[in-house]
Amino acid sequence: MASVQDISVSAAINLISALVFLLAFAIVRLQPINDRVYFPKWYLKGIRASPRSSGSFVNKFVNLDFRTYIRFLNWMPAALKMPEQELIHHAGLDSAVYIRIYLLGLKIFVPITVLSFAVLVPVNWTSGETLDHIEDLTFSNIDKLSISNVPSGSPRFWAHVAMAYVYTFWTFYILYKEYKTISTMRLHFLASDKRRPDQFTVLVRNVPPDPDESVNEHVEHFFRVNHPDHYLTHQVVYNANKVAELVEKKKSFHNWLIYYQTKYERNPENKPKIKTGFWGLWGKSVDAIDYYMTEIEKLTEEEAEEREKVISDPNAIVPAAFVSFKSRWGAAVCAQTQLSRNSTIWLTDWAPEPRDVYWDNLSIPYVQLSVRRLLMAVALFFLTFFFMIPIGFVQAFASIDGIEKALPFLKPLIDMDVVKSFVQGFLPGIVLKIFLILLPMILMIMSKIEGFTSLSSLDRRSAAKYHLFVIVNVFFGSIITGAAFEQLERFLHQSPTEIPKTIGVTLPMKATFFITFIMVDGWAGIAAEILRLVPLVMFHIKNTFLVKTEHDREQAMDPGSLNFSVAEPRLQLYFLLGLVYSVVTPILLPFIIVFFAFAYMVFRHQIINVYDQKYESGASFWPDVNRRILIGLGISQLLLIGLLSTKHASKSTPLLIVLTVLTIWFHKFCKDRFESVFVKFPLQDAVVKDTVERTTEPNFNLKEYLQDAYLHPVLKGIELEILKELDDEENNLLVATKRTSRWSSNTVSNATSEEQKTVSEMRLVL
Amino acid sequence: MASVQDISVSAAINLISALVFLLAFAIVRLQPINDRVYFPKWYLKGIRASPRSSGSFVNKFVNLDFRTYIRFLNWMPAALKMPEQELIHHAGLDSAVYIRIYLLGLKIFVPITVLSFAVLVPVNWTSGETLDHIEDLTFSNIDKLSISNVPSGSPRFWAHVAMAYVYTFWTFYILYKEYKTISTMRLHFLASDKRRPDQFTVLVRNVPPDPDESVNEHVEHFFRVNHPDHYLTHQVVYNANKVAELVEKKKSFHNWLIYYQTKYERNPENKPKIKTGFWGLWGKSVDAIDYYMTEIEKLTEEEAEEREKVISDPNAIVPAAFVSFKSRWGAAVCAQTQLSRNSTIWLTDWAPEPRDVYWDNLSIPYVQLSVRRLLMAVALFFLTFFFMIPIGFVQAFASIDGIEKALPFLKPLIDMDVVKSFVQGFLPGIVLKIFLILLPMILMIMSKIEGFTSLSSLDRRSAAKYHLFVIVNVFFGSIITGAAFEQLERFLHQSPTEIPKTIGVTLPMKATFFITFIMVDGWAGIAAEILRLVPLVMFHIKNTFLVKTEHDREQAMDPGSLNFSVAEPRLQLYFLLGLVYSVVTPILLPFIIVFFAFAYMVFRHQIINVYDQKYESGASFWPDVNRRILIGLGISQLLLIGLLSTKHASKSTPLLIVLTVLTIWFHKFCKDRFESVFVKFPLQDAVVKDTVERTTEPNFNLKEYLQDAYLHPVLKGIELEILKELDDEENNLLVATKRTSRWSSNTVSNATSEEQKTVSEMRLVL
Numbered sequence A, B: 001m002a003s004v005q006d007i008s009v010s011a012a013i014n015l016i017s018a019l020v021f022l023l024a025f026a027i028v029r030l031q032p033i034n035d036r037v038y039f040p041k042w043y044l045k046g047i048r049a050s051p052r053s054s055g056s057f058v059n060k061f062v063n064l065d066f067r068t069y070i071r072f073l074n075w076m077p078a079a080l081k082m083p084e085q086e087l088i089h090h091a092g093l094d095s096a097v098y099i100r101i102y103l104l105g106l107k108i109f110v111p112i113t114v115l116s117f118a119v120l121v122p123v124n125w126t127s128g129e130t131l132d133h134i135e136d137l138t139f140s141n142i143d144k145l146s147i148s149n150v151p152s153g154s155p156r157f158w159a160h161v162a163m164a165y166v167y168t169f170w171t172f173y174i175l176y177k178e179y180k181t182i183s184t185m186r187l188h189f190l191a192s193d194k195r196r197p198d199q200f201t202v203l204v205r206n207v208p209p210d211p212d213e214s215v216n217e218h219v220e221h222f223f224r225v226n227h228p229d230h231y232l233t234h235q236v237v238y239n240a241n242k243v244a245e246l247v248e249k250k251k252s253f254h255n256w257l258i259y260y261q262t263k264y265e266r267n268p269e270n271k272p273k274i275k276t277g278f279w280g281l282w283g284k285s286v287d288a289i290d291y292y293m294t295e296i297e298k299l300t301e302e303e304a305e306e307r308e309k310v311i312s313d314p315n316a317i318v319p320a321a322f323v324s325f326k327s328r329w330g331a332a333v334c335a336q337t338q339l340s341r342n343s344t345i346w347l348t349d350w351a352p353e354p355r356d357v358y359w360d361n362l363s364i365p366y367v368q369l370s371v372r373r374l375l376m377a378v379a380l381f382f383l384t385f386f387f388m389i390p391i392g393f394v395q396a397f398a399s400i401d402g403i404e405k406a407l408p409f410l411k412p413l414i415d416m417d418v419v420k421s422f423v424q425g426f427l428p429g430i431v432l433k434i435f436l437i438l439l440p441m442i443l444m445i446m447s448k449i450e451g452f453t454s455l456s457s458l459d460r461r462s463a464a465k466y467h468l469f470v471i472v473n474v475f476f477g478s479i480i481t482g483a484a485f486e487q488l489e490r491f492l493h494q495s496p497t498e499i500p501k502t503i504g505v506t507l508p509m510k511a512t513f514f515i516t517f518i519m520v521d522g523w524a525g526i527a528a529e530i531l532r533l534v535p536l537v538m539f540h541i542k543n544t545f546l547v548k549t550e551h552d553r554e555q556a557m558d559p560g561s562l563n564f565s566v567a568e569p570r571l572q573l574y575f576l577l578g579l580v581y582s583v584v585t586p587i588l589l590p591f592i593i594v595f596f597a598f599a600y601m602v603f604r605h606q607i608i609n610v611y612d613q614k615y616e617s618g619a620s621f622w623p624d625v626n627r628r629i630l631i632g633l634g635i636s637q638l639l640l641i642g643l644l645s646t647k648h649a650s651k652s653t654p655l656l657i658v659l660t661v662l663t664i665w666f667h668k669f670c671k672d673r674f675e676s677v678f679v680k681f682p683l684q685d686a687v688v689k690d691t692v693e694r695t696t697e698p699n700f701n702l703k704e705y706l707q708d709a710y711l712h713p714v715l716k717g718i719e720l721e722i723l724k725e726l727d728d729e730e731n732n733l734l735v736a737t738k739r740t741s742r743w744s745s746n747t748v749s750n751a752t753s754e755e756q757k758t759v760s761e762m763r764l765v766l
Helices: A004-029 A032-038 A040-045 A075-081 A084-091 A093-125 A131-135 A157-192 A215-226 A241-266 A288-312 A328-336 A366-386 A388-397 A400-406 A408-414 A417-450 A455-481 A487-493 A498-506 A508-531 A533-545 A550-556 A564-584 A586-609 A622-646 A650-679 A683-696 A702-706 A720-727 A733-745 A754-765 B004-030 B032-038 B040-045 B075-081 B084-091 B093-125 B157-192 B215-226 B241-266 B288-312 B328-336 B366-386 B388-397 B400-406 B408-415 B417-450 B455-481 B487-493 B498-506 B508-531 B533-545 B550-556 B564-584 B586-609 B622-646 B650-679 B683-696 B702-706 B720-727 B733-745 B754-765
Strands: A201-205 A231-238 A273-275 A285-287 A317-325 A347-350 B201-205 B231-238 B273-275 B285-287 B317-325 B347-350
Touching (some): A032 A040, A040 A084, A040 A586, A093 A564, A201 A328, A215 A231, A241 A288, A241 A533, A455 A622, A508 A586, A650 B366, B004 B508, B032 B040, B032 B533, B084 B586, B093 B564, B093 B622, B157 B564, B157 B622, B157 B683, B215 B231, B215 B317, B231 B702, B366 B417, B400 B408, B417 B455, B417 B508, B455 B508, B498 B622, B508 B533, B508 B564, B533 B550
C-alpha cells in the first residue's frame, strides 16, 4: 500500500512531466515550421495559409516574436472560446459530442466531490477506532479519509448508503438530461444538415443470386416492384480490392521517385542508383529515377486495365447495392422495413456516408456472418480472460520485491527513497499502459472479421470490445491480480455473493494505485497528446524528403482524428473509477476532476485545430456511452454491497439492491426513450426536409447528384461505361445528352462524395 | 426414492383413471343431449344442426344405438384424419401450429429414446460396480438404468457426452426445420388470407395532446402530412368501459329474468318474488319478473345515454387511434417505421385483429408503462422465488414421514403397502398440480397491468411469466426442495460451478418423482381435458334454467379455447424433462413420448370439434416456443456438466460448455433468421397482395369496409353521429348518401369485425 508520500512523489513527477509537455508544446507550436502539425484542420478547411510564404528567411522557421512566448498558455482560453454551434459546424457533431463526454464527467463528479468532502470525508475521518488517531495529524496513510477507517458494524455506514443513493440519482438526472440534449442535437444536426447522398440511400446486402438476371438488373427490378413510387436509382458494388492495392503500390513508388528526385537535385553530380532485387539489397543496379518512372508507368497501365476488368466483369460485382430513393421519406421507409419473406436476403439498412463505407465487408453471406460473430465472441472471451495472465506477471515483477528478487544487484539503488517511491508509484501504471497500446489493432481486426460495413460501426464495435477488456483486465485485474492471477477461476468457484465481497475488501487498498494510474494516464498522457510528438517527427521527415510542392506538403500533414474505439472505453475507466470510489475513497475524486477538466480543454483544442474526422456519424455512439456509464454505476453499487457486507453492515444490502434494479431499469428506460433517435430516422423529419427541398429547389436533379456517390473511391473517374449501361433502359435522349455533357466538362462540380469535395477544396487552397 | 413397485402402482392408478375418463367421454359424448358440449365448433361453424330436432323423444336425450358404443375409441383416428391444410382452414393457424408442438415433441424424442435405449441403457446397465449386480434381475431400483449406476471416473461417461452432442444436434436440426416450416406456413397463411381490417390498419398510441385540435383532427392531420399517399382513414378509441359495464349488467339481469320466467311457466301458480335488497337477502319483496323487466328497461336507457355521452364527449376519447391505409404496403411501412422524433409519442404498431384488441390498455402513457413494467418485474421475482416456500412445505408434509409425524393416528393406514405407494407416488404430483391451478389468473392480471394491447400478446406475456415460474418452482423446486427450501439463498451462496453440481447430483434421484408427475399431469390430466367435465355440468345447468330458444342454447355453449398462456409453458416442462433426462435417466423418455402422442390426439380432436379460438395471431407465438425449448436444452447441458463433474468426469466440462455456447448461438441464429417473419410483414408480400387485389377488385370500397372495424364492440350500431362528423370535411354528397343508405338498410352485411361475423353466422344457423 503506497503512502501519501509515494503519491506526492508520483504527483510531482506527473505534474512536472505534464508541465514539460505543455511547455514544449507552447514553444514548438509557435514555430512557423511546425504550423502544419498543430493547425492542420485550418489548412484542410482552406482558411489558414502557410505562414512561411511571407517574412524573412529565419522567420519562416523560427518564431522570434518573444511576446508570443509569454502567453504560452493562451491556447486554453482560446480552445474554450468557440461556441458549441460553431464547433459543430467546424468539426462535425461526432467531435463536438465526444468532448461533451468530458464535460459530462465534470457535471457528474464536481457535485459528487463537493458532497463527498462535505459529508463522507468527515464521517470517515472522525471514525478512528481510538481517539489518539485523530490527533495524529501526520496521516501517513490516506486510508484515514476512506471507508476503511470506519469500524465494522458502525451506524456511520448509513451515511455511505445515503450518499450512494444521492450519487445514483444525481447520475441518472445528469445522464437523462445529457441524453436528451444529445438526441436533440443529433436531430437538429440531421435536420439542418445540407443534402447528403446517404440521406437518400439504403445499403442492400445479400442480394440473392438470380439465374436470369445480373445483380444490377435484379436489384432494379426488385425495387421497382416493391418501392414503385419511390425508387430512383442504384449503384452496384464492385470488388475493387485489387485496384485499391495497385493504387496503394503506385503511391508508394511515387513517394520513392520524389525522394530520389530531391536527392538528385540537391546533389546533381551523384545520380542515385538502386538495386532491383529484394528490398534493394541485391540485383542489377539501375538508375533509381528511371526505374521508378517506368514502374509507375507500368502500374498505371495495369491499374487502368484492372479497372476496365472490374467494371466489365459480372463476377466482380458483389451481391450488394446502394439503392437511392426519390425522397428521404422513401429511404427512411426502406431502411426500416423488411423487404423479403426471408430475413437473410435483401437486408436493408441506412447507407453509411460514402467516406464511412468499409468496402471489404459488403459481400459476406448471411450464414457466414453468423458463424464469424460466434467465432469472434469466443476469441474475445479468450483474449479478455487469458490476456491478463501476462499483466499480472509483469506487475508482480515490477514491484519492489519482484525487482529485488530478480535483479538483486539493483537492491542498493531501489532502497533509495526516491527510487522506491518511483518504482511503487510509477511502474505499475506504465506496465498497464504498454499493454493497452498493443490491443486496439487486434480488436479492430476482430471487428472487421465480424463483417460490419461502415467505419463508424467498426469503431463502435471495437470500443465495446475494448471496454469489456478494460473493465475485466484493467479494473478488476488491477484490483485482484495483486493477490492472484486466477481471477476467472476464482469467480467460477466463488458464490455470487462472495465475489463482490472479495473485490470490495481490496477496493480501498487499491485507491492509491488508481490515483497513480490517473496521473500517469490521465494527466501526463493527455499532455503528451497535445504535443503530438509522433506526427511532429513524421511531418519533418516527410517535409525533408518528399515535399516538393505545396500539394505534397498538404499530403505530408497527418491531422489524425479522434480514435473513438480506443479513447472512449479508456475514458469510461475514469467514470468507473469515479463512481466506484465516490463512496469508498473520495480522495480519488479530485484527481478525476482534474483529468476531465484538463482533457476537455486539450481535446477541444485538438478538435478545433488538429483532428480531421474520417467520417461523420451524427453522434451515433451516444447510446453506448450512456450504457457504459450505467454499467460503471452498476458495478460501483455491487462492489459497495460487497464492501459493506464485509463490514458487518449487510443490513444495507436490500437497500443497495434496489439501487441496482433501478439502474437496470433506468438503462432500459433511456434505451426505449432515446435510442431510436440514433438508429432510425423519423418520418416526420423526413417529410419536413423533403417538402422544404421540393419547394426551394423544384428542379434539382437528384438522380444526377446521386449517380456516382457510392462508387468505390478507386473506381471514381472512369465509370462512364457503367453509367451508359445503367441508362440503356431509359433511352431518353434528353437525359443522355445532359449526362454526356456533364461527364465531359463538369466533373469537379458534380463530384459528390465528401472525399472528392475535400480534395477539391484542397485544390482550391493550393 | 420410489422403487419400481411404487412407479407401477402409480402407473396403474393413472392408466386406470385415464381409461375411466376416456370411457366416460366415449359414453357421454354419444348422447345427443351433450352434443353441444362435445361438438360446439361445428355448431358455431353452422355445419352441424341440433340432433335433438329429429327422432323420438328418448332419442333426443339418450343414444340407444349400441353399435356406436362399440367403436368408442374411433374419435382417435377421426381426429388424425383431417389434413393439415383443412385444419388450418377449419380452426385457424394458431391452433394448427399449437398441436404441432406435440408433434415436435415426438419428432425430437422418438429418435432420442431409441438411441438412448440402444446405447445409454446398456452402458448404464452393465456398469454395476460388482458383477453380482448384473445377475440380480429383480432390479428393485430403476437406478440400474440410469447414469448413477456408472461408477465415478469411468471412461463410460464419454458415451454420455457423445450422446449429449448427438441429442443437441438432433434437436437443433428438428427445431430449425420446424421453425422454417412454421414461418412458411405463417407467410402462406397471411398471403392466402382473405381481406382483413388489420392488414390495412396500424394502432397508434400516445397521440400527444394538442391545444388547438381534438385527437380526431390531430391524428388525421398528422397522417395526412406524414403518409400523404397512403393514409385512408382512422378510428379514434373511446373509453367505453362504463358502457361495457352496463352491457354486462344488463346481460346478467336478462339471465335472471329468463330464469324467473321459466320458473313461472313451469309452475304458473307460484309467481316468483325476490327481495330488492343486498344479494336478495332483505328488503321489499317484489314480483321478480316485473322487477327485472323494469330494471332492464332502466339499464337500456342508461346505456343509450352513456353511449351518446361517450361519443359526443371529447374527454371520452383516449389518445390512441386505429389508422387505416389505402394498401397493405402503406400499413406495413407505417407499422415498421418511427414517426416522431420523440420515440414516446406517436407509437405505431400493427393493429391486432379487431376481436384481439384489449381495449382497456390503449390509453396508458409511456412513462407510466415503463414504471408498470418495472413494478411487475419485481413482483414476478417475488412471486417466483417466494411462492415455492409453501410448495416445499406441503411436499415435505405430504411425505410418509411428514404425515406420520403430523397425524400419528394415520400410521397403521399408511404403513399398508398400497397406501404407502399411493402416498409416495401420487401425492407430490397432486400437490404440485393444485398449486399450478392457482397461478395463471395472477399472471394474466400482472400482464394486463403491464399494458399490452392485444389478447394474444397478453397470452404470450403470461406464458413467459408462467414458464419462468414452472422452471424455477416446478423443475428446480422439485429437485431441490426435497433437501431444503432455501433454493435462492443457496444459489446466492454457492459458486456458479457448485450450483449445477448440487442439482446434478440429485437429478437421477428425482427421476421417479417426475415419472409420477408425467403420469398424473400428462396422462390422466389430458384424458380429463377431453371429458370437459366443467363445461358439461355448466351447459346442463344453463340448459335447464336459462335456455328458451335455440339462440339461448347457442349462448349456453362454452366451447372454450386453447389457453395458450397456461398450456404452452406446462408443455415446455415436458420438453425440459425429456432433454434433461435423455442422458441421465432414459427410462423417463417413454413416458414423455406417450404423453406427447396422447396429447397430440386429444388436442387435435378438441381443436376440430370443440375449441373456438378468441383470436387468430397467425402462430406469432412460435419464436417463444423455439426459445423455450432451447432454454430447456441449455439447462440440460449445464446440469449434465454438474452431474459429470461430481462423477469425477470433469474432463468433459469444456466439451459440454462448447455445446452450451452453440445452443446460445443457435438461438441467436434462429432469431435473426426467422423471428422477423413473426413480427414484421415483408413489403414484398404486401405488394403482391395489393396488386392482386387491385386487379381483381378494382372498385372495392376499402374505406367503407374499414369504417367501423375498430369501433369498441359495445358501441357498435349507434356510431352514426361520429361517422357524420368524420365526413364533414369531405362534403361529398355521393359518398354521404351511400353511407346513410348503408346504415339504414344494410347493417349486417357491412358488419366487418370478426365478432360481428361470428354473430351473424350464428344467426343464420338459427
